[in-house]
Amino acid sequence: MKPAAFTYHDPKTSNEVIELLSQHEDAKILAGGQSLIPMLNMRFVVPDHVIDINGVKDLDSVFDNGESLEIGAMTRQSNLSKSHDVKTKTPIFLEALGNVGHFQTRNRGTLGGSLCHLDPAAEIPCLMAAYDAVMIAQGSNGLREIPFSEWPLAYMMPSLEPDELLIKVRVPYWRSHHGYSFVEFARRHGDFAIIAVAVLIEMDGKTISRASISVGGADIRPIRLFEAEEGLIGENLDVRVFKSAAEIARKVDAMSDAYVTSSYRQRLAATLVERALVQAAERVSRGENNA
Amino acid sequence: MPDYRNIKVVVNGVEHELDVETRTSLGDFLRQEIELTGTHLGCEHGVCGACTVLLDGEAVRSCLMLAVQANGHEITTVEGLAEEDGSLHPLQEAFWKHHGLQCGFCTPGMLTSLTAYLGENPEPNERDIREAISGNICRCTGYQSIVDAALDAAKKMRGE
Ligand SMILES: Cc1cc2nc3c(=O)[nH]c(=O)nc-3n(C[C@@H](O)[C@H](O)[C@H](O)COP(=O)(O)OP(=O)(O)OC[C@H]3O[C@@H](n4cnc5c(N)ncnc54)[C@H](O)[C@@H]3O)c2cc1C
Numbered sequence: 478m479k480p481a482a483f484t485y486h487d488p489k490t491s492n493e494v495i496e497l498l499s500q501h502e503d504a505k506i507l508a509g510g511q512s513l514i515p516m517l518n519m520r521f522v523v524p525d526h527v528i529d530i531n532g533v534k535d536l537d538s539v540f541d542n543g544e545s546l547e548i549g550a551m552t553r554q555s556n557l558s559k560s561h562d563v564k565t566k567t568p569i570f571l572e573a574l575g576n577v578g579h580f581q582t583r584n585r586g587t588l589g590g591s592l593c594h595l596d597p598a599a600e601i602p603c604l605m606a607a608y609d610a611v612m613i614a615q616g617s618n619g620l621r622e623i624p625f626s627e628w629p630l631a632y633m634m635p636s637l638e639p640d641e642l643l644i645k646v647r648v649p650y651w652r653s654h655h656g657y658s659f660v661e662f663a664r665r666h667g668d669f670a671i672i673a674v675a676v677l678i679e680m681d682g683k684t685i686s687r688a689s690i691s692v693g694g695a696d697i698r699p700i701r702l703f704e705a706e707e708g709l710i711g712e713n714l715d716v717r718v719f720k721s722a723a724e725i726a727r728k729v730d731a732m733s734d735a736y737v738t739s740s741y742r743q744r745l746a747a748t749l750v751e752r753a754l755v756q757a758a759e760r761v762s763r764g765e766n767n768a
Numbered sequence: 769m770p771d772y773r774n775i776k777v778v779v780n781g782v783e784h785e786l787d788v789e790t791r792t793s794l795g796d797f798l799r800q801e802i803e804l805t806g807t808h809l810g811c812e813h814g815v816c817g818a819c820t821v822l823l824d825g826e827a828v829r830s831c832l833m834l835a836v837q838a839n840g841h842e843i844t845t846v847e848g849l850a851e852e853d854g855s856l857h858p859l860q861e862a863f864w865k866h867h868g869l870q871c872g873f874c875t876p877g878m879l880t881s882l883t884a885y886l887g888e889n890p891e892p893n894e895r896d897i898r899e900a901i902s903g904n905i906c907r908c909t910g911y912q913s914i915v916d917a918a919l920d921a922a923k924k925m926r927g928e
């Protein structure tokens with residue numbers, strides 16, 4: 478099994494990538510290859526040109542700008558887990574990344590690749606939705622910032638022009654004492670989630686002052702449960718409050734496929750939202766992630 | 769029109785310089801060009817783990833990398849795990865002792881994956897090992913003997 482013939486390019490700068498993208502109509506960017514190469518091998522995608530961005534400089538840095546983490550698109554998933562800034566400022570990443578495939582695929586797979594592939598059940602997009610992260614793309618017309626809420630256009634289709642390259646992602650910090658939890662259910666460790674849930678909470682004294690709940694795997698894109706988030710504000714860390722958030726999750730729009738029905742996904746969403754809230758509450762009470 | 773590139777790779781300590789067609793996977797390159805057939809290709813789309821090799825010491829799937837991407841890098845395959853005099857790596861020794869293989873198809877991927885894993889995690893428990901090999905499918909052993917072998921090898925490698 479091998480891909481159909483293509484012309485291989487290995488540009489060294491993002492400008493060269495943009496130039497190649499504008500010159501060639503049928504070109505595919507090759508990042509970690511953990512999703513693209515299977516599709517090339519099976520000839521689901523048959524591009525004339527493959528633009529390998531593994532040699533492009535400055536796309537794999539993790540930079541703490543004081544208010545947010547700026548992560549280069551080519552940062553490998555395994556390196557992200559090892560970053561000190563990620564561990565201390567955005568510890569939920571470690572929990573989410575541990576579920577992205579296997580350690581061998583994380584050694585190649587990148588942050589940007591997952592966000593551009595945009596599998597409905599992928600963990601990284603679910604996390605970016607929870608953070609309202611900003612995607613930064615470079616194209617012939619310069620840089621463009623896209624809030625994550627506008628990033629997924631359709632099933633596995635990010636908001637990228639044909640000549641645009643995702644270069645980095647900006648993840649705004651939550652307060653250093655925040656609660657967090659990423660939980661998912663999959664048949665086997667390392668499989669795509671049937672449902673994944675990311676939760677972030679901030680406290681003002683004994684009451685919740687800010688909350689974010691994102692559900693992945695239910696629909697074609699991660700869903701934020703805004704109604705449930707609002708319901709948490711001003712409340713104590715109380716299981717009854719979490720249960721009413723879970724009831725909202727139970728009504729989430731969910732797909733059916735050959736293996737899993739939509740009602741099963743909805744029940745799972747309710748269970749996992751409650752579980753994630755309980756864990757986030759425990760963590761924020763213990764002040765576990767003092768940065 | 770076939771697209772060729774000249775690449776230089778070090779495989780198990782030996783440097784190779786040759787022209788490869790750019791669509792050739794690293795796995796096919798190792799088996800067909802370098803003629804090291806220890807690396808097994810099962811699914812060729814990233815799922816089974818049989819094709820795992822070490823790229824600069826890190827475990828990666830050789831079916832999900834192009835050979836041209838290995839230019840300038842060092843690859844270790846299952847053939848490179850034993851010593852030059854033929855004495856087995858502690859993991860290979862433990863697989864032999866615990867019957868960690870039957871047909872042997874998954875074995876190269878298990879050995880390369882676990883070599884990298886134990887290098888970074890010298891004190892794993894059973895759960896850790898099961899998670900580490902969750903991306904390596906074995907149709908024969910039921911995994912128990914592989915887990916036993918890995919735990920035993922980890923002990924030996926710690927000098928216990
Ligand atoms: C066995 C296995 C299990 C997996 N399990 C999971 C899992 O549980 N959860 C999960 O989320 N993923 C999983 N994956 C996929 C994950 O490993 C990939 O890393 C990810 O989906 C794609 O990232 P990549 O860097 O490999 O991108 P590639 O495969 O190189 O690219 C993916 C797509 O994005 C485009 N692209 C990549 N980078 C850019 C960029 N900077 N700008 C514009 N376009 C770009 C490419 O053209 C391509 O269309 C699994 C993969 C395998 C093989």
Ligand code: FES
Pocket residue numbers: 808809810811812813814815816817818819820829830831832
């Ligand atoms: S052949 Fe590479 S993972 Fe199966």
Ligand code: FES
Pocket residue numbers: 868869870871872873874875905906907908909
């Ligand atoms: S020993 Fe036969 S597949 Fe594992």
